[in-house]
Amino acid sequence: xxxxxxxxxxxxxxxxxxxxxxxxxxxxxxxxxxxxxxxxxxxxxxxxxxxxxxxxxxxxxxxxxxxxxxxxxxxxxxxxxxxxxxxxxxxxxxxxxxxxxxxxxxxxxxxxxxxxxxxxxxxxxxxxxxxxxxxxxxxxxxxxxxxxxxxxxxxxxxxxxxxxxxxxxxxxxxxxxxxxxxxxxxxxxxxxxxxxxxxxxxxxxxxxxxxxxxxxxxxxxxxxxxxxxxxxxxxxxxxxxxxxxxxxxxxxxxxxxxxxxxxxxxxxxxxxxxxx
Amino acid sequence: xxxxxxxxxxxxxxxxxxxxxxxxxxxxxxxxxxxxxxxxxxxxxxxxxxxxxxxxxxxxxxxxxxxxxxxxxxxxxxxxxxxxxxxxxxxxxxxxxxxxxxxxxxxxxxxxxxxxxxxxxxxxxxxxxxxxxxxxxxxxxxxxxxxxxxxxxxxxxxxxxxxxxxxxxxxxxxxxxxxxxxxxxxxxxxxxxxxxxxxxxxxxxxxxxxxxxxxxxxxxxxxxxxxxxxxxxxxxxxxxxxxxxxxxxxxxxxxxxxxxxxxxxxxxxxxxxxxx
Numbered sequence: 349x350x351x352x353x354x355x356x357x358x359x360x361x362x363x364x365x366x367x368x369x370x371x372x373x374x375x376x377x378x379x380x381x382x383x384x385x386x387x388x389x390x391x392x393x394x395x396x397x398x399x400x401x402x403x404x405x406x407x408x409x410x411x412x413x414x415x416x417x418x419x420x421x422x423x424x425x426x427x428x429x430x431x432x433x434x435x436x437x438x439x440x441x442x443x444x445x446x447x448x449x450x451x452x453x454x455x456x457x458x459x460x461x462x463x464x465x466x467x468x469x470x471x472x473x474x475x476x477x478x479x480x481x482x483x484x485x486x487x488x489x490x491x492x493x494x495x496x497x498x499x500x501x502x503x504x505x506x507x508x509x510x511x512x513x514x515x516x517x518x519x520x521x522x523x524x525x526x527x528x529x530x531x532x533x534x535x536x537x538x539x540x541x542x543x544x545x546x547x548x549x550x551x552x553x554x555x556x557x558x559x560x561x562x563x564x565x566x567x568x569x570x571x572x573x574x575x576x577x578x579x580x581x582x583x584x585x586x587x588x589x590x591x592x593x594x595x596x597x598x599x600x601x602x603x604x605x606x607x608x609x610x611x612x613x614x615x616x617x618x619x620x621x622x623x624x
Numbered sequence: 625x626x627x628x629x630x631x632x633x634x635x636x637x638x639x640x641x642x643x644x645x646x647x648x649x650x651x652x653x654x655x656x657x658x659x660x661x662x663x664x665x666x667x668x669x670x671x672x673x674x675x676x677x678x679x680x681x682x683x684x685x686x687x688x689x690x691x692x693x694x695x696x697x698x699x700x701x702x703x704x705x706x707x708x709x710x711x712x713x714x715x716x717x718x719x720x721x722x723x724x725x726x727x728x729x730x731x732x733x734x735x736x737x738x739x740x741x742x743x744x745x746x747x748x749x750x751x752x753x754x755x756x757x758x759x760x761x762x763x764x765x766x767x768x769x770x771x772x773x774x775x776x777x778x779x780x781x782x783x784x785x786x787x788x789x790x791x792x793x794x795x796x797x798x799x800x801x802x803x804x805x806x807x808x809x810x811x812x813x814x815x816x817x818x819x820x821x822x823x824x825x826x827x828x829x830x831x832x833x834x835x836x837x838x839x840x841x842x843x844x845x846x847x848x849x850x851x852x853x854x855x856x857x858x859x860x861x862x863x864x865x866x867x868x869x870x871x872x873x874x875x876x877x878x879x880x881x882x883x884x885x886x887x888x889x890x891x892x893x894x895x896x897x898x899x900x
Contacts (some may be wrong), residue, residue, distance in 0.1 A: 458835075463853040469812060498774040500810035501835045501851045511812045534776035536745065536787045559734075559777045561840060575777045577739040 359620040360385035360413040362553070362597035363392050366609040371396040373609070375408045381613040385411035387551075387595040390418075390442060398445045405446050413593035414491060414526065414551045415443040419453030421475030422468040422505070424460060429475065432456075436479050443488045449592070450489040450550050452526045455506035457499070468505045476519055484522040491551050492516070493526035496534075498564055508532070509541040516548045524550035527585060528597070530557060530568060533576045539584055546588045553595045554578060554624050566601035570615060572623035582624065594624060635896040636661035636689040638829070638873035639668050642885040647672040649885070651684045657889040661687035663827075663871040666694075666718060674721045681722050689869035690767060690802065690827045691719040695729030697751030698744040698781070700736060705751065708732075712755045719764045725868070726765040726826050728802045731782035733775070744781045752795055760798040767826050768792070769802035772810075774840055784808070785817040792824045800826035803861060804873070806833060806844055809852045815860055822864045829871045830854060830900050842877035846891060848899035858900065870900060 361383055363374055371392040378386055386405075393401045393415065405412060418439035423429045436453070443451040455472040458465065476492065483490050494512045495504035506512055509532050512525045527549045532538060542549075556574030561567050571578055582594070596616045598604050604612055637659055639650055647668040654662055662681075669677045669691065681688060694715035699705045712729070719727040731748040734741065752768065759766050770788045771780035782788055785808050788801045801824045808814060818825075832850030837843050847854055858870070872892045874880050880888055 458851055463851050463856075465810070465853065496773065497810040498772065498837070498840075501833055501837075505810070506812075507810055508812060534741070534773040534781070534783055536782075536784060557777055561774070561777075564774075564837060564840060575734055575739050577741065580739075 356382065356617060356620060357384055358592075358594050359383055359617060360387045360411065360593040360595040361613060361616060362387040362416065362595045363389045364416070365596055365598045365604065365616065366612055367605050369609050371401055372404060375404055375410055377609055377613055378410060379408060380610065381617060383613060383617060385413055385593050387413045387416060387597065388446070389416045390439060393442050393446060398442060402445045402447070411593065412446050412448040413595050414450045414452045415439065415446065415448040416597075417452040417454055417493070419492075419504075420456035422456045422459050422462075422471040424462070428459075429471070432475060433478055436475075437482050440479070440483045440486050440488045444486045448488070450491040450524065450526070451483065452491045452493050452551065454493050454495055455504040457502040457505055465500070465505060472506060473515060473518065476515060476523060480519060480522050489524055489550055490522060491524050491526035493528060494531055496531040508535060509545055510537065513541065513545045513548060524548045526551045526553065528553035529576050529578060529581050530555050533557060533581065538581070542581075542584045543588060549585060549588060549590050550592070551595065552582075552585055552590060552592065553597045555596065555598045563601070566599045568599045570598060570604060571596065571619040578624050594620065596620070596624075632658070632893060632896060633660055634868075634870050635659055635893060636663050636687065636869040636871045637889060637892060638663040638692065638871045639665045640692070641872055641874045641880065641892065642888055643881050645885050647677055648680060651680055651686055653885055653889055654686060655684060656886065657893060659889060659893060661689055661869050663689045663692060663873065664722070665692045666715060669718050669722060674718060678721045678723070687869065688722050688724040689871050690726045690728045691715065691722065691724040692873075693728040693730055693769070695768070695780070696732035698732045698735050698738075698747040700738070704735075705747070708751060709754050712751075713758050716755070716759045716762050716764045720762045724764070726767040726800065726802070727759065728767045728769050728827065730769050730771055731780040733778040733781055741776070741781060748782060749791060749794065752791060752799060756795060756798050765800055765826055766798060767800050767802035769804060770807055772807040784811060785821055786813065789817065789821045789824060800824045802827045802829065804829035805852050805854060805857050806831050809833060809857065814857070818857075818860045819864060825861060825864060825866050826868070827871065828858075828861055828866060828868065829873045831872065831874045839877070842875045844875045846874060846880060847872065847895040854900050870896065872896070872900075
């Protein structure tokens with residue numbers, strides 16, 4: 349069994365955790381902290397420029413666990429869906445340019461004014477199906493991320509590991525799962541669904557659920573500060589054969605985003621060793 | 625098929641919707657508005673006194689769909705669990721005294737300091753099992769209410785209709801389900817799980833999911849103001865044979881709780897006729 353306390357090479361820093369940093373600052377900061385992998389969001393990659401971003405990452409020999417994020421498939425009409433598809437193709441190009449191991453996608457919610465959840469589910473499936481050939485040709489695996497059910501209306505109507513796995517089964521090669529403990533920890537069926545998801549899990553994210561949680565989006569905790577049994581869930585995920593990177597992704601407007609990013613990285617590294 | 629537009633006798637007002645009112649005010653207010661059923665929380669029943677509350681309700685010939693709420697089973701130790709059981713027995717007594725059709729229970733979350741979600745699930749099952757003989761003897765059906773997964777840590781670790789139905793199957797006679805659209809609307813498996821829950825559904829609650837939702841607990845919407853397809857879900861529930869009352873329960877610190885309660889009741893009545 350792998351020694352969980354001694355594997356800091358598995359730690360990847362998601363750029364949302366150190367939100368004020370540019371891509372260059374993130375790469376430099378990780379080098380200073382002895383961290384060898386990152387998971388950037390599209391904003392900092394685009395701000396750097398694709399070519400420069402790729403060179404920066406290759407020169408630093410830093411690993412890119414995933415690019416965050418595309419998706420957001422449901423739209424009110426065909427023109428809206430075409431705009432989404434075009435943007436997602438650009439996200440695939442960006443992921444390829446920086447050598448990301450996968451592109452994370454969130455489903456998207458209900459189109460404005462709609463109450464048709466079943467229709468939104470169908471749009472997500474169709475949107476993924478339309479994007480997949482392009483992603484396969486580019487050699488970029490897609491990772492659908494089930495988000496917590498509290499985001500069903502406005503961010504993502506794929507809210508369970510079971511639903512994400514069903515999509516993988518239906519759409520086949522090239523589609524996997526982004527498994528984020530924050531979104532799935534509460535699921536009474538988590539053990540069985542994690543086992544079922546198995547090899548479809550292609551990226552693994554951690555943070556923590558705080559009690560109380562003061563904001564639906566921006567009050568996520570540093571691993572160890574909340575109630576998620578991180579070691580237990582990680583063991584379940586690694587039992588499926590997952591041996592990849594572990595991204596720390598923390599949206600925290602009132603706490604971690606206000607701190608010195610170098611301190612945040614040191615804390616991530618420590619928590620990775622002790623509680624993740 | 626029942627005419628959904630003409631059934632105001634099915635409307636019950638949950639006391640949480642008009643939070644400033646006493647039981648007496650709630651009963652009088654419903655009489656003024658032509659509403660024939662209520663769903664009080666324990667606080668206003670206790671404040672009135674059990675005997676007076678029962679008389680008030682009988683004299684007004686008002687129907688009581690349910691008493692809200694008991695439960696909160698997980699505790700850190702045996703003494704804590706005994707305190708919970710004793711309190712839940714008092715809630716059963718209160719429900720009997722006011723002729724409530726059932727007692728709503730929420731599961732409770734993780735005991736302070738615990739990350740053992742599986743252990744909390746087991747405590748909920750054991751707590752229900754311990755309470756059931758008392759409730760059966762009192763002739764008070766218990767209704768376990770699955771709450772939205774965002775409450776898993778601190779309010780209720782039973783978060784899906786499937787889990788609630790499993791508990792009913794395991795524990796048998798005397799335990800049913802409180803089905804609140806706010807908590808279950810996002811479930812991709814809702815149609816199948818509603819059908820499976822079937823006759824176990826013994827009380828039905830409505831409000832709406834607002835976009836954006838600004839607070840995890842106190843920003844629920846008036847039916848029709850959010851994204852839940854209320855008529856669709858009601859049809860699924862009534863297809864199981866449910867023909868009981870429909871409670872409007874709205875936690876809304878910044879909106880409905882600040883309005884004139886008589887206006888709130890008129891709005892509930894109107895929305896009941898038009899969108900519920």
